[in-house]
Amino acid sequence: MDIAVIGINHKTAPVQIREKLSFSPKKAVEANRLLKESLSLEENLILSTCNRVEIYVVSDRNKDYVSGIKDFLSRYHGLDLSEYEESIYVRKDKEAVEHLFGVVAGLDSMVIGEMEISGQVKKAYQDARESLVTGKVLNRLFEKALNTSKKIRTKTLISQGAVSVSSVAVRLAEKILGRLDDKRALIIGTGAIGEQLLMYLRKNNVKSILVANRTMEKAQGLAGRFSATAVPFEVFLDKLADVDIVIASTGAPHHIIHSNDILSLMPRRKQRPLFIIDLAVPRNVEEEINRIDNVYLYNIDDLEKIVNENIKFRKGELDNCFEIIKTSAGNFMDWLVSEKIKNEN
Amino acid sequence: MAAYLKIHGITIYLSYIAFFVASAAAVLYLIQDNALKKKRSGVISSRLPSLSLLDKLNYRSISLGFPMLTISIISGLFWAKNVYGIYWWGYNSRQFYSLVVWLVYAVILHIRLSARLRGRKVALLSIAAFFVIILTLFGTCP
Numbered sequence: 001m002d003i004a005v006i007g008i009n010h011k012t013a014p015v016q017i018r019e020k021l022s023f024s025p026k027k028a029v030e031a032n033r034l035l036k037e038s039l040s041l042e043e044n045l046i047l048s049t050c051n052r053v054e055i056y057v058v059s060d061r062n063k064d065y066v067s068g069i070k071d072f073l074s075r076y077h078g079l080d081l082s083e084y085e086e087s088i089y090v091r092k093d094k095e096a097v098e099h100l101f102g103v104v105a106g107l108d109s110m111v112i113g114e115m116e117i118s119g120q121v122k123k124a125y126q127d128a129r130e131s132l133v134t135g136k137v138l139n140r141l142f143e144k145a146l147n148t149s150k151k152i153r154t155k156t157l158i159s160q161g162a163v164s165v166s167s168v169a170v171r172l173a174e175k176i177l178g179r180l181d182d183k184r185a186l187i188i189g190t191g192a193i194g195e196q197l198l199m200y201l202r203k204n205n206v207k208s209i210l211v212a213n214r215t216m217e218k219a220q221g222l223a224g225r226f227s228a229t230a231v232p233f234e235v236f237l238d239k240l241a242d243v244d245i246v247i248a249s250t251g252a253p254h255h256i257i258h259s260n261d262i263l264s265l266m267p268r269r270k271q272r273p274l275f276i277i278d279l280a281v282p283r284n285v286e287e288e289i290n291r292i293d294n295v296y297l298y299n300i301d302d303l304e305k306i307v308n309e310n311i312k313f314r315k316g317e318l319d320n321c322f323e324i325i326k327t328s329a330g331n332f333m334d335w336l337v338s339e340k341i342k343n344e345n
Numbered sequence: 346m347a348a349y350l351k352i353h354g355i356t357i358y359l360s361y362i363a364f365f366v367a368s369a370a371a372v373l374y375l376i377q378d379n380a381l382k383k384k385r386s387g388v389i390s391s392r393l394p395s396l397s398l399l400d401k402l403n404y405r406s407i408s409l410g411f412p413m414l415t416i417s418i419i420s421g422l423f424w425a426k427n428v429y430g431i432y433w434w435g436y437n438s439r440q441f442y443s444l445v446v447w448l449v450y451a452v453i454l455h456i457r458l459s460a461r462l463r464g465r466k467v468a469l470l471s472i473a474a475f476f477v478i479i480l481t482l483f484g485t486c487p
């Protein structure tokens with residue numbers, strides 16, 4: 001009896017191929033049944049996320065299930081095997097077990113330590129179990145994988161630290177301003193990163209958002225998407241007196257916020273702290289502003305530096321995670337061997 | 346008479362505790378502020394509370410400590426009058442320096458309430474003020 005995983009992921013295949021081979025949760029249920037019938041596998045489970053398509057199987061060792069599964073994938077998706085065969089990896093037994101444990105813990109993800117994957121795996125596992133395509137072995141394997149992932153999150157620091165520019169900016173805002181639900185934000189310009197940051201601020205319940213842009217229509221468009229208020233570009237300096245977070249994200253080739261603007265503003269602000277995020281290149285905000293008391297200025301490089309430090313930090317935790325995975329996988333393999341002996345008797 | 350002494354004793358301790366909390370919050374504030382300004386790595390993952398919370402803690406502690414100190418000084422004066430027959434026995438005494446402490450905190454409160462300064466400079470002032478308290482305690486006779 002083999003446990004194996006056959007799949008492709010973001011490391012082996014570009015998105016053009018991954019999207020062709022992917023299964024929606026509904027399709028996965030259907031495909032799981034078809035796969036089980038056509039290859040008479042003992043157990044199987046399809047895990048399909050935007051970064052991977054993997055098929056976990058338990059099968060008779062003497063069967064050539066690997067080419068069977070490749071054929072199935074090609075037929076199901078109407079894709080020639082030669083288009084993606086090089087991207088496919090096959091892992092068996094302990095290697096397959098360790099692979100799954102790593103995937104569920106987010107160690108194999110694009111952003112190491114991200115947590116979304118364990119929810120996706122849980123869903124795929126529940127669907128498969130309900131449609132009876134898994135059995136004793138895969139059920140135990142996936143339960144164990146989800147447990148191990150929990151253990152890794154609590155015992156290591158793999159998921160610590162923000163790893164995107166937007167999440168770093170929001171965490172900094174919280175460090176400076178405390179709770180965000182009574183804070184106001186102003187975004188100047190309608191750049192893409194700025195928009196992403198607005199989304200994060202909304203998610204973190206910031207009280208209100210103002211949008212200023214040279215073209216009012218664009219400001220209104222962005223404001224509409226985030227239930228924000230558009231304000232004329234000409235008055236944005238005036239609005240700086242009322243807000244707590246400022247995001248500068250215009251295409252202006254020069255500074256639009258100067259040290260003197262802020263200095264003369266601070267008495268009107270009653271010296272309340274101001275967090276300025278300059279996402280623009282060339283920069284929109286004069287650097288000297290960071291020297292003013294109660295004003296904190298971070299530009300895109302400052303934020304990216306923190307992102308990179310956090311990613312490096314997460315990578316440093318990988319060894320500890322693999323240690324935990326090795327032990328858990330070892331325990332699982334011991335159980336599997338004892339099951340085999342039981343079945344043979 | 347004993348009542349004056351009791352009030353004096355209780356309020357002076359309460360005010361010192363409040364001022365201690367204020368200056369501890371101020372120290373943490375300065376550490377956090379410095380890390381944020383210099384964009385130190387690990388500033389996000391640090392366990393220190395937010396600047397806003399530390400600033401509030403500093404301000405509220407002083408707002409609590411100040412009336413306590415006021416009550417303490419007044420009850421002390423009455424007690425002195427009852428025991429020694431005079432309210433005031435001159436400079437270079439703990440009595441005198443208590444007034445200095447009172448004045449320093451009054452200034453801090455005024456600055457903070459009028460929103461003339463906030464954050465780092467208030468934190469520095471409140472640490473300095475606590476030093477005056479320590480000097481008063483160890484540098485003078487009762």
